[in-house]
Amino acid sequence: MAELRFDGRVAIVTGAGGGLGRSHALTLAARGAKVVVNDLGGSAHGDGQSASAADKVVEEIRALGGEAVANYDSVENGQAIVQSALDAFGTVDIVINNAGILRDVSFQKMTQADWDIVQRVHLNGSMSVSHAAWPIMREKGYGRIVMTTSAAGIYGNFGQANYCAAKLGILGLAHCLAEEGRGKNIFVNTIAPIAASRLTETIMPPALLENLKPEAVSPLVAWLCHEECEETKGLFEVGAGFIAKLRWERTAGHAFPLGRAFNMDDVARKWGAVTDFSESTHPTNTNEALAPILSAVSNPSLGG
Ligand code: NAD
Numbered sequence: 624m625a626e627l628r629f630d631g632r633v634a635i636v637t638g639a640g641g642g643l644g645r646s647h648a649l650t651l652a653a654r655g656a657k658v659v660v661n662d663l664g665g666s667a668h669g670d671g672q673s674a675s676a677a678d679k680v681v682e683e684i685r686a687l688g689g690e691a692v693a694n695y696d697s698v699e700n701g702q703a704i705v706q707s708a709l710d711a712f713g714t715v716d717i718v719i720n721n722a723g724i725l726r727d728v729s730f731q732k733m734t735q736a737d738w739d740i741v742q743r744v745h746l747n748g749s750m751s752v753s754h755a756a757w758p759i760m761r762e763k764g765y766g767r768i769v770m771t772t773s774a775a776g777i778y779g780n781f782g783q784a785n786y787c788a789a790k791l792g793i794l795g796l797a798h799c800l801a802e803e804g805r806g807k808n809i810f811v812n813t814i815a816p817i818a819a820s821r822l823t824e825t826i827m828p829p830a831l832l833e834n835l836k837p838e839a840v841s842p843l844v845a846w847l848c849h850e851e852c853e854e855t856k857g858l859f860e861v862g863a864g865f866i867a868k869l870r871w872e873r874t875a876g877h878a879f880p881l882g883r884a885f886n887m888d889d890v891a892r893k894w895g896a897v898t899d900f901s902e903s904t905h906p907t908n909t910n911e912a913l914a915p916i917l918s919a920v921s922n923p924s925l926g927g
Contacts, residue, residue: 627849629656633712637661637698637752638722640676642820646837647719648680650845652689657712661694661704667821669724669740698722698748705755715756717848719769720749725822730784738785745789766809767848770797774815801856810855812847816840817862839864875902878919
């Protein structure tokens with residue numbers, strides 16, 4: 624099989640001045656993509672800014688013979704980041720929404736400011752850059768978008784209410800964009816990565832971090848960005864060489880007969896059936912999700 628390449632493709636990688644974003648940018652550039660290396664260059668808490676993070680990665684890419692330009696805008700200003708791609712390379716084919724910060728604190732102690740800044744960078748930022756690129760992708764009938772969520776958002780984690788909410792918000796955004804982009808050859812997938820970076824260096828032991836290279840996440844991201852990859856609306860856990868797909872699972876459930884009132888005691892009595900996953904299904908869209916309810920409505924004799 625010939626090496627998969629990105630020649631002629633233009634990619635924006637947000638938060639590419641370090642960690643996972645840097646690795647994604649280097650990976651795409653090494654395969655021929657022209658890359659906008661976006662990074663605000665602030666702290667892991669979202670304070671300050673500097674051009675040096677993005678500049679350094681652009682230098683690295685150029686030193687390896689690749690093409691890249693730096694952009695220092697916050698992801699909240701997606702239009703300016705997409706404009707950098709248009710100014711330097713004339714279009715945008717790929718958006719990797721990766722920029723992120725942490726403001727970890729228990730819910731009890733979390734301030735409105737802790738909440739707001741995390742929503743702004745993660746959720747609003749992913750929307751803003753995607754939104755600015757969207758008309759260009761629709762017009763050309765081509766686009767690949769990768770969103771970055773987190774196990775914390777999927778499974779919940781102590782001290783990360785702001786981050787968990789923003790990260791699962793990003794998954795909701797990805798699901799909607801995947802549906803809206805499907806007919807226009809715009810595919811949208813989401814990764815939940817795990818890798819050593821400044822966001823994880825304080826919460827994981829060094830021995831573990833040594834084996835969690837960002838470079839083990841980027842091959843999946845690159846594949847999801849490739850024109851031959853037809854995956855969309857996917858959610859993948861990825862780290863240390865492990866790559867797996869996640870999906871929703873629903874129990875067979877219980878349908879109370881239509882037209883007959885039921886109460887809390889009835890719900891309690893049927894709780895076993897409501898929560899029993901032995902005959903589960905895996906709805907992938909709202910039509911599939913609504914099917915048992917619509918079937919109950921059109922067959923009032925069903926249920927018990
Ligand atoms: P990192 O801190 O090394 O990288 C994040 C980058 O985003 C930084 O370079 C930072 O300057 C940049 N950034 C922050 N705010 C920005 C803004 N407003 N505009 C533009 N750039 C901004 O951390 P990382 O671990 O590489 O994280 C990358 C992404 O992966 C984040 O979205 C993070 O939440 C997610 N993630 C990481 C892990 C992990 O194990 N490292 C786990 C789950 C999710």
